[in-house]
Amino acid sequence: MTMARTHNSVFDRRESDVRSYCRSFDTTFTKAKGSTLTDADGREYTDFLSGCSSLNYGHNDPDMKAALIEHITGDGIAHALDMYTDEKAAFLEAFERLVLKPRGMDHKVMMVGPTGTNAVEAALKLARKTTGRKNVIAFTNGFHGMTLGALAATANAGKRKGSGDVSLNDITRMPYERSLGDMDTLAILDAMLSNPSSGVDAPAAFLVELIQGEGGLNAASPEWVRGIAELARKHGAKLIVDDIQAGIGRSGSFFSFDEMGIEPDMITLAKSLSGFGLPFAIALIRPEDDVWKPAEHNGTFRGNTHAFVTARVALEKFWADDSFKSEIAEKAKVLTESLQRIADRIPGAYLKGRGMMQGVDVTSGELAEKICAEAFRNGLIIETSGGDDEVVKVLAPLTTPMEQFKAGLATLEAATETCTASHTIAAE
Amino acid sequence: MTMARTHNSVFDRRESDVRSYCRSFDTTFTKAKGSTLTDADGREYTDFLSGCSSLNYGHNDPDMKAALIEHITGDGIAHALDMYTDEKAAFLEAFERLVLKPRGMDHKVMMVGPTGTNAVEAALKLARKTTGRKNVIAFTNGFHGMTLGALAATANAGKRKGSGDVSLNDITRMPYERSLGDMDTLAILDAMLSNPSSGVDAPAAFLVELIQGEGGLNAASPEWVRGIAELARKHGAKLIVDDIQAGIGRSGSFFSFDEMGIEPDMITLAKSLSGFGLPFAIALIRPEDDVWKPAEHNGTFRGNTHAFVTARVALEKFWADDSFKSEIAEKAKVLTESLQRIADRIPGAYLKGRGMMQGVDVTSGELAEKICAEAFRNGLIIETSGGDDEVVKVLAPLTTPMEQFKAGLATLEAATETCTASHTIAAE
């Protein structure tokens, strides 16, 4: 590892060793605009990480920025607990008009603590309350958060260890599509739920990501997704789609399940929901499931008013018509082609993911990390994914100008070439 | 109940029934400055709720506001995961210089998901990891959050029910000071932990609030707090002070335990930490407990960069010397006197809390709610607390101008007079 540039800094002295991304990108950032980050030395980086899909519209989008500055300047409310504000009304109206109504969804919006894990916890609670069941079906390689209820549903062994060895209960793990080679994972799930002596208790919910962002960019096929939705209905379980990382355009449309012919009972959203990188999370729930008593699930920062402002602008700017979707599709095609060139260079490598959430399984975590490190040396911020960090994952802002996007991909391709060359030499 | 002004609104159509504060304060707010909120009709309200202690410095403090606008205008970073930014450095340096060093604390700062419950979950995990024990001592009437790990430590029956009836494990409940009349609750705790056949497993941690904000404004005495700290040490448990509601000046000084002669192993902070009402939470941990592997506990919104900006300004503006503390003390005295007048009016009523976190137990939840509703009709935003909502709780911004503060208290006293008069009449 190279000498840490931030050695002896206040970070070393005073920030917990749990910090992680800063270890891969060991510099101090000072400015960000669009898809470009600038560090303290004035060096510019193209951002292919996007705050792990929290900055799908890039950094400091000028329209959101203007609206937010106007809001603050005019002493707009920053914090109102869950009281009514005109910003909340405007956000809800935009969300209703631009997201829910066009899809014929009658879901209600539950404001939860402004992190994805809080949304997942709320959805799990509600599924259990409404069904009177405790067990939840979660899937291999799923990632749903770090608080104990969501952590129980999270598959990663290292993350689970963090619990301090308390039991993580009331979850049954089932294989995700293609996690068992060619085996029919839907048939396995159906068999386990249909057999009264399977030992798998009747489930309150299925909790599923349509593209597993942390678990290795596994993208479920529409057929599998529909199968999951049918099995949930058949077995009386709520279908919860965790769209925290794959939602808000990342998969190619607003929801990752758009055009798949399903309507989840609950949907968790966070990350890019605010549009500006501000903490904001919601759970969408069906009206008939909205059995909460007031404050039965509460929290201080539910409904971040600054985020209402930017989220509304984001909805109006990007989702009023289909042009943004077309843009994403075009970029996704460029991305696929570039990643295919990378995969072709590495024996055994193959593409993963979907839309603007794609990557390459380069067959080893070691190689993936080398490629990302080399890319960073050349001004590209990019990270790995997967159980062994074996996937080089591209999460560029969806708004990245095509020129910059292609340049970033060129940097990545060059980094791969460098690393596979040296890799080959080292192996010889 | 009065006709809801927001009836037939988008809130009714699209916001989950779990919303609660908006039910007490049924209007739409549009602006906020200092201790004053304005609604859509232009009506002004004095805020004695402060976002449940998330707005200790009032709304839209001009210095924080200016710094935040400057940051956003200059394309300062909004979201950086846990990468290094100059704003994070500046916050950490200010926190070190103004909070930690003056107290001789060598604690490190763990950035957690920006809600209090995430900080509590992180602290519980770390206490379990570092001790190899699972059991955590939590106290009657404690409130620590809504995600499953923190909810297990939360005492309120209604909140616990929200879990959908999953077991809330690995917590032993112990009586808070004065929760059992004159009984020596420290002696009970010590006896239960000293007896190898008590059935109370050796604890990883004690998790305690020094003033129980949701649980009824129970304020522990310095003697009890020192006793708890000694028992934690004696029995090998980490002392975690949950200072989410009582911290950041609310109790009279920065931490609620200042000048009590204890140094907790871990401290959770959220609510007023950002200074501006923005979502932000941290856990303070001892360097020797900082055994986390990178990303072992992670999350997208750890380290809200906008909050770093405002939190730094708040520290520099209010905590560089003792003047703010003196101001709080002066106001707290005025508060005590006013609340005493209220208590004197109601047989059996008595004062609760400490510093600027005081209230009156008016002997019934029904009366407390009537008083708060009457106050709201007269332009004062104020809420109840306690297991039966029996405490009228004053959580005014610490920065409220004395004039406005006294006027607010006068409104509260008048509301009490109105309600007790009618109450008496109704009883006759």
Place this chain on the structure above:
Amino acid sequence: MTMARTHNSVFDRRESDVRSYCRSFDTTFTKAKGSTLTDADGREYTDFLSGCSSLNYGHNDPDMKAALIEHITGDGIAHALDMYTDEKAAFLEAFERLVLKPRGMDHKVMMVGPTGTNAVEAALKLARKTTGRKNVIAFTNGFHGMTLGALAATANAGKRKGSGDVSLNDITRMPYERSLGDMDTLAILDAMLSNPSSGVDAPAAFLVELIQGEGGLNAASPEWVRGIAELARKHGAKLIVDDIQAGIGRSGSFFSFDEMGIEPDMITLAKSLSGFGLPFAIALIRPEDDVWKPAEHNGTFRGNTHAFVTARVALEKFWADDSFKSEIAEKAKVLTESLQRIADRIPGAYLKGRGMMQGVDVTSGELAEKICAEAFRNGLIIETSGGDDEVVKVLAPLTTPMEQFKAGLATLEAATETCTASHTIAAE
């Protein structure tokens, strides 16, 4: 420690190290009659342990023995699952006539796996099923068994460790009478259950021993027992009396709660129930709680037919009138006097227990073990009890002839004298 006589034996080679009583009484026993055990060398021992109260009528009672031999000789059934047999009918009729009817109890008999822990597990399940609640109140120093459900309710730290560190859930621990000095433990329990924010969930049951056999011979007063019964009713919890060790005459009458004015909802019985030392356990449950579906709780050895035979004889022989009760009372008086002489010899020592379940807290486990070891050298089998093994516990067969009983007590008094003399010398 003395050289183990059984060294190099098949026990060393092939029996798990978990064995324990054989370590205190390191000889091989070959015969047993009444209150006398004989070992392979023909040495005789008086039994003041009675199989931990499983042999309240002594070894090989001639009437039970004759009936059992007759049963076996005539090819009576040894094992019938839970099918109907004439021996089961005869036992149930005797139990109804001699135990239930005289007390006006309409309880039904649930046959459970033939160990105490199985009876406890069955009662806990049923309490949870009938109340729809999960939490169970158990008490400090309680002992209820080693299977996971019962172990959760067991207080002893060493026993709990045996679980392999899985969480032992859904139990709240409360202080037993006098476990907190003079504090009012009933008041504590009531306060914790009455406060909706205590964090103690509404209980399905109270699980309590009236004399804690393993926990140190703590005997609850009738006032406390009545208080517990009232609190159970007040808070909607089933009252389960675990009478496995204290029942079947040990306390002075058939049930340990006789003449206390309470009627438990459920009672667990095992140990001396068969009368002959054979494995047998039942749970008594109210008819209105008998909501089991057939086989919902099952097991192979429920209803040990040999035990039905001996248990019926025991009931008819000892409980048809009050003479046995008077005998026990007389012996208990002699016991108290002898133990008082022992206690008087040891500064700080004091008597514990009730009826024929008494002992002396000799202030240290070390001394108690020395006394028991010295007694064994002199032909008396006796054991310790309590969290630190600090209580010398007398559990003689209730049928011990007075002569032999007094001789045994004399041996114990002499052993105490020897040990306290040497103890004093060692201390000087």
Place this chain on the structure above:
Amino acid sequence: MTMARTHNSVFDRRESDVRSYCRSFDTTFTKAKGSTLTDADGREYTDFLSGCSSLNYGHNDPDMKAALIEHITGDGIAHALDMYTDEKAAFLEAFERLVLKPRGMDHKVMMVGPTGTNAVEAALKLARKTTGRKNVIAFTNGFHGMTLGALAATANAGKRKGSGDVSLNDITRMPYERSLGDMDTLAILDAMLSNPSSGVDAPAAFLVELIQGEGGLNAASPEWVRGIAELARKHGAKLIVDDIQAGIGRSGSFFSFDEMGIEPDMITLAKSLSGFGLPFAIALIRPEDDVWKPAEHNGTFRGNTHAFVTARVALEKFWADDSFKSEIAEKAKVLTESLQRIADRIPGAYLKGRGMMQGVDVTSGELAEKICAEAFRNGLIIETSGGDDEVVKVLAPLTTPMEQFKAGLATLEAATETCTASHTIAAE
């Protein structure tokens, strides 16, 4: 259903409704010898249930009976806790000589509470203690007992419901061989344990029956069993074979895994272990796993002395040479042929099980129950098995004289003919 002959009896008045076998066999039994039961009316029944495999040597075997009567007559010990007795020594020596040594097994014998579920609980505890892991792999359709630890591993939904809805934790359910059609269940298990992000925590143990007695007579192939043993070793899990129902000759040899080339780390035995139907259970554990502290897992009836006597005789009589094994094999062949005739009569029916633990899946629980009821009317005691009770299960004593065995099978075949004829007619 026919009028219950035991209506208005003491069973109705005083025995819990949880009783079950007596409902299928509604008469009162009075005598038993070999494979014949006699009821109160003097009617004789052939026993094809054998106490669910607890009477593999039939009722009241004359040699065991003689030894037991001699033991009792001579005031042999009935109950000795876990002290040393000559009967325990003799049992251990016989078990060592006749069972362990011939197989080269160095296992030690752990005396547990005398029911199968207690043996399972002990084994689970020990596996968790020795590995420092909590998770246990159990299989679909597995049955392991009714106490909470064992119940968590039991698959049957009805049995699980009996827990009163407490969470049954720390178990991961995996598909048993052929439970998913042709899918490779070993590959599924290996994949789930090899993927660090599968969400299946590293297991302390695999808990498996080689023939699932309650789960439908599913018999694992030697290949699958070896695969399971290899996967346990590969993934650092203890292999626990639950041989409670399939062991002690039922499968054809003493252990169900004999001649399969595996040596389990732990084996649970109960049911026919005593040979006479007396309650008795043990866990076999490897010496290196015998890390128990004395009494860390205890219980009153561990080591039933009467059972030691009969169990020793059983070992000496039946397992000193291979003749009993040959007898079983011969009978098993006859059984297979008879069951095949039955299966041939019912479209879709097929044979299940192995050795003297075979049955026919008659395609519906309704038909299976009709057949068993008809058989009982004709003097044959026989029961069903499986998740829907769809398997007619033959568990005749292994010692049944060939004549009686064939007559019993003829009764069963006739009953099937009667029921399928009427079934067909009913369907027409």
